[in-house]
Amino acid sequence: MFSRVCGVAFQGVEAVDVDVQVQIGPGAVQFSIVGLPDKAVAESRERVRAALLATGLALPAKRVTVNLAPADLPKEGSHFDLAIALGLLCAMEIIPPDALDSFAILGELSLNGEIVGVSGVLPAAIHANAQGLGLICPRDCGGEAAWADEGMQILAPANLIELCNHFKGVATMQRPQAKLGSAGPTLPDLADVRGQGRAKRALEIAAAGGHNLLFVGPPGAGKSLLAARLPSLLPPLSASELLEVSMIASVAGELEGGKLTDRRPFRAPHHSASMAALVGGGIKARPGEISLAHNGVLFLDELPEFHPQALDSLRQPMETGSAMIVRANNRVSYPARFQLVAAMNPCRCGMAGQPGHTCRRGERCAADYQARVSGPFLDRIDIQLEVPAVRAVEMMGGTASEPSAQVALRVAKAREIQQERYRGDVESCRTNSHCSAKNIEKHTVLERSSRDLFYRAAEQMQLSARGFHRVLKVSRSIADLEGSAQIKPDHLAEALSFRQPTTSERAA
Ligand SMILES: Nc1ncnc2c1ncn2[C@@H]1O[C@H](COP(=O)(O)OP(=O)(O)OP(=O)(O)O)[C@@H](O)[C@H]1O
C-alpha cells in the first residue's frame, strides 16, 4: 500500500514542496522516516504513532517507510507530523486515496491526536495557492492561512478525528476567517517629551525619509523616551509591506493567534544580543531581529554596550536590505530593510561634553567608550545629534508639546511625495533612504547656491562618498516635508548639521 501527500519545507520565507511518500509493506515491523530529517522530524514517528492510537487507530503490524522527497533537502521542524499521519491514513485506506491530492499539509500532532499550531503557515498557504492547491493546517493557524486568497480551500481541524469525519462526509468543516489583529495598546506619544525641539525635528525627518538615527547624550536626557516615540510617527504598512512583514513573522512563529496587523514592527533587542540573534541563524537559520524589524524600526539602546562584532554584522544588511545566512548545508536569505534608531551616552560616565564636567578618566573615558562602535557603522547613520539634558525651565514650563498625530500627518504627506517620485523608477524604493546613489542624484537637482554650499561643506567635513549621498537623501526628505521640489540651501544646511561630529566624537 502506497500513498503520497504534499508537505512543505521552508527556505527563508519561501515554502518549497516536499513529497511525503508512505509505503506499508511486508517485512519486519518497524516505522522509519528517511529523507534528511532533523531530530524534530525523526521524533515525528512517536507523535504520529501516539496520535493515531488516541484517534482509535493503530499502525499496521507491518514495515512502514516514510520518504520525504527531495531526499537531499534537509527537513527541519515538527510541522511534517500531520502530512505523515494523513499519508498513513491514506495508505491504510481510512481516508479516500485521492482526497488529499488537492491539498498541501502542515501541522504538528500532540499525543492525544490534537493538531497543534506551527510557524510558517502564511508562506505555506501563499505557496499552495500559487500552485492551485488548498491547505490543511492547525485550527489555531486557520486565520493566518485565510489571508492567502479568499477563494482558496482551507481546512483547519482541531484534531485528527475532525479531519477524518470531514473526508468521510460525516461533518464538513467551515472555512476559517482571515483575522486582523487589534491595533494593540496605544503607542507612546511625542507630546510626553518636554523640550528637545531639535531631537523631535530629527525624529520627524527620520520618520519622513526612513533614515537611520543616533541620539547621543547624558543619562536621563530623554533619548530612549524619544526613540520609543518613532513608531507613532510612521504611516501604517501598505498591503504589500504587510504581507512581507507577516511572512517573516509567520516563519519566526511570531504571529500571535494568526492575526495580521498593519502596525510597523518595532524591535528593541537587549544589548546582550548575539550576532545570530540580530542577523538570524542558529540551527534552523531563523530570521533575526533585523528581519523581524523589516519595514519597521530596529532600536538599539545603549549602542556601545552591544558586542562590537554583532554591531558590525549589521553593516552589510544595512546596505543591501537583506540578511544572507550561509551554513555548510544551507543558504537562506531574509529581507531586512529596517530603520535603525540608536541611543548612547557620550562616554562611560555619561557626561562628557556637559558644561563644567570633566571625566575622572580624562579623555580616554569618551575615546574608549566611543571606540566600541566602528567608524563604518557610524557612517551608515544619516542623522546623528546630541540630546542635551533638559533644562528645569522646560520641564516645568506649561507649554504643551505637539502630539504625534499632528507630526504623523506631515510625515505621511512627505512619504506620499516620495512614493509618487519613485513610482516610475525601475528599482522599487519607497523612501529616500532606500533610494540608490544614482537615483538620488537624478532626483536631487541642486540650485547653484546649494551646490556651492555642499561642495565647501563636503570638503571641510571630509564626507565619505556614502556620507555625500546620505546628506543628499536627508536634505531631500527635509525638502519633501516642506513640500518643496527644489533642495534649497537651508534644507542642505540642516541635513549637514546632522552629520556634525557629536560631543563624544569631539571628545574622542
Ligand atoms: N525631555 C523629557 N521630557 C519629559 N520627561 C523626560 C524627558 N527626558 C527624560 N525624562 C524622564 O526621564 C526618564 C528617563 O529618560 P530616558 O530613559 O529617555 O533617558 P535616557 O536619555 O535614555 O538615559 P540613559 O542614557 O540613562 O539611557 C523618562 O522616563 C522620563 O520620565
Ligand SMILES: [Mg+2]
Ligand atoms: Mg536610555
